[in-house]
Amino acid sequence: MNNKIFIIVEVPLIEAKYEVYIPISKKIHKVTAILAKAVSELSGGHYPVKQDATLYSKATGLPYDINLTVKDSDIRNGSEVILL
Numbered sequence: 001m002n003n004k005i006f007i008i009v010e011v012p013l014i015e016a017k018y019e020v021y022i023p024i025s026k027k028i029h030k031v032t033a034i035l036a037k038a039v040s041e042l043s044g045g046h047y048p049v050k051q052d053a054t055l056y057s058k059a060t061g062l063p064y065d066i067n068l069t070v071k072d073s074d075i076r077n078g079s080e081v082i083l084l
Helices: 026-043
Strands: 004-011 014-024 055-057 079-084
Touching: 004 026, 014 026, 026 055, 026 079
Parallel strands: 004 079
Antiparallel strands: 004 014, 055 079
């Protein structure tokens, strides 16, 4: 699994956390869309899939640049992110 990393996604809207693997070669905006869809499915539809979903660093509180790839961001194995 050299092309994926393990992260923890916190979703405040539904008060839930998910442990997932994400691809490091995808851009942040693609990963955010994938995570939004996955969280919606995992929550039984309690999280509405939004086109403008944003991924934030839990450590800094800042949004990730949607044009960066995961490997070019500071997301690493074990990182915690927030999906809004």
